[in-house]
Amino acid sequence: MEFKKYFQNFDWPLLGAVGVLTIFGLVAIASATHVNLGESATFVVKQGAFFVVGIILMLIAANVDYEYFSQFHIPIYCINLLLLMAVLLIGTGAKGAVRWIAIGPLTIQPSEFAKIMMIFCLAKVITTNHHKINRLPFLAFLCIYVMVPIVLIQKQPALSASLVLIAIFCIQLFVAGLSYTFIRNVLIITVPIIAFILWDVARENPLIMDKIFEPHQFNRILSFVDPKRDASLYYQTEKSISAIGSGQLTGQGLFSGTLNQLSYLPEPHNDFIFSVVGEEFGFIGCIFVLGVLLFIVFRCIVIAISSRNLFSQLVVAGIAGMFAFQTFVNAGVALGILPNTGMSLPFVSYGGSSMWANMVAIGLVLNIRKKETKSLFEGGLL
Template sequence: MIKRFNYFLHGLLQYDFRKYNIRLVLIVLALSIIGVLTINSAADGFASKQLLGIGVGVVLMIFFSLIDYKFIANFQWILYAINIVMLVAVLLLGIDVNGATRWFSLGSFGTLQPSEFAKMLMLIIFAKFINDNKDRISRFSTILITGILYAVPLFLIFEEPDLSTTLVFVFLFCVLMFVGGLSYKIVGGILVTVIPLGALVLWYVTQPFQILLDEYQQTRIMTFLNPSEYLLTTYAQQYNSVMAIGSGMLTGKGLNNNTLTSVKGGDFLAEPQTDFIFAVLGEELGFVGSCVVIGLLLFVVIECLLIARDAADMTGRLIASGYAAIISFQAFVNIGVATALLPNTGLPLPFISYGLSSLLANFIGIGLVLNVGLQRNRR
């Protein structure tokens, strides 16, 4: 324990704090503040918890920004075991909400969603694993072993069921393998295979005899393909979301708008503070406010990629680029769902949507990226 503390202290003293990315911190805080204001406007009783979560999240961000990411990554197999135990435990002991078992109940404190923290654990674990195997990343045996190790937690999340988070993990895996140096020939071969296979799978899951998806998941896809047939049922949520965003026009109706024609006043959306927070944002802050939020999220991704470019090693490069992938994918899907460009699926808008698990996990991710930035150009 003393040796580990000395290692931490030595690393802390070696940091050049002029490299601490204050710009990224300020962008994240700006997003978080906008999130609290929008959540407060969307529904009563959630903003204070979100504000508390930001306070805890900032502490976690600073803490993880000061711990050497290589030191954390050295515990990859312990972290992998913790990840598996956590995901199995939620399946066995978690609470059931609308047929999904994704959360632990924390009583008056709300719920805890392990899959949100699993994103950060998988990011660290496989950044280290791919770095250790970077010289043979394109070998079939390495790809197979990596895929099997990755598939275990992926399967557990899919079984919750949580298809949207499963897709985040699939996208993260693809980005990590690509950045890790996977051969372009293999990437090209995968694309040639996956694109027609994906079209075949899409056809299959729309058939009445399909067994891959649960009924509600198939219904969401059918709703996306034939929205007019589901206008009064499963498409109503997205339709109302699009109407709300459009009604905001250029500058919006203003925060805390409570007229009968608003999302909140008219009760047009279920749980608007979470998956459909962008509808509230678009209605009350308009096109300008929506563009500001999208721009800030884009800046977060760009800052992460710049840090990845200058990272001291492959592990750091994978952590920073992998976190950029998580943020960009979740933002794209959340906004795509709210604007009916994608099938309805539940993914939080990073730093904006209500949800303490997502918020704290994202602050941890930013902390890791900041630490990678602190050590850039250190070999």
């Protein structure tokens, strides 16, 4: 009876959405890595193994006493920093970036797990000091608290992971009740800074942006604001847009995408997996993927609203924000409406660390849904 009751409390629609999306991702990865052309199915097999391990991690996260572990947020934060520093000291690199740590035959990307650890730690710190949320000294402390791992991540460099941490931080502050006065003041400062960055990058001789950003980061922004300056910088985005456009309504068919199968798409199994979906499954396929991801985010938001305490709300809201932001950026880059930042698409893109971090996040959401949500009679939404 207890066993049956335990599984009745699981959010099966959320679990089903994750499963469907991951299986669809395996099919897209199979096509992106040219399985149909006789090449090795290694990527698909590995991603399937990552998913199986991810299910185990999800079940663990769904059953731990997360409130008990929240009291160890300081050691968790320190472990996060140590892992990020280890990348700089003993990390392995690829394509000009050092983001991975090799453990035998396995490589992990600490910046992916940093997202989950920071969601957890920030939620605890904000909850403990909630009465100070609109006091400048506490907000300054929180900014430093978040900036330390961001600086370490930028040293790798990994701009996409840094942006995700900033998005998580902003969302959790908003949910915690940050005054609109602070939000307004930040926008007043931030919007002109962004405008200046775009203006300076577009200049023939930039004033300072070429000195602040890494060369590859500067070039990615330049390719966005002025694609005609250097056609080679816009190559990835141009091919991605062409692939999505060629798919039209229903797509060219599985394993039939011309640009994908002829290897014109860059990183088709990872950063540009959305382009593969667009070319081979068309507009309908894109809407399906975005719709399932929207449903996952929606379920997280409902669970956050229905949670009994602020800590649970902040954890789930941070996870919802992480999924939403990564989806928006990945699709935006593929469609050419955002600069290329190398963001993975949750549950669809290839990658063990990304899959495991996302599955742990879902496990935490299920845990909170099971333990902390209100019943219908208490005014909850579930």
